[in-house]
Amino acid sequence: QVQLQESGPGLVKPSQTLSLTCTVSGASISSGGYYWTWIRQTAEKGLEWIGRLHTSGSTNYNPSLKSRVTISLDTSKNHFSLKLSSVSAADTAVYYCARGDNWYDRFDFWGHGTLVAVSS
């Protein structure tokens, strides 16, 4: 069974960079056909797709966040990461990592989610 687990600071100061890691077990992130994805959720905006990274290195990002987002892969540790720069209170959310696929464009496995608050 594929499992994903987010980790990282629960509190980030405004203007700083939010950094999260998603550790994958039960599957290799080097496997073809999958996109490693970040999604966030707020009460105001609901679920918001942040971006994805394929093992080939190709990335796609939400246009509204593109200038601030970087998603990267560490195949040696079987995990992938999210960096979101210049954060503000509007970036306070529960952040999920998920596995997407390029056959059906679905998110079939999700992490439990981690709450990140942006506050001084």
Place this chain on the structure above:
Amino acid sequence: QSALTQPASVSGSPGQSITISCTGTSSDVGGYNYVSWYQQHPGKAPKLMIYAVTNRPSGVSDRFSGSKSGNTASLTISGLQAEDEADYYCSSYTSSSTYVFGTGTKVTVL
């Protein structure tokens, strides 16, 4: 990209059927057969219930079904049960190679 439009809430009695709509544009829902539906209980991560408009993952009850017409996709829950009370979100692939989620629907079992 704008969120897909869902009704804020839908309710039904046990045993009844309910349908949740998800309206987008020709650049997302209408342009691709890549609409998924997710169920989310409070404090939990979303769970995939339907993918590629009509397909159910292994282990998901056949009481859940999906369809699409034009720019609107729909999720139907038949034989409504107390455990179906949750939030439901649709998602679609878009022409920009991104994804967009719906605004979410709270299902209440009366």
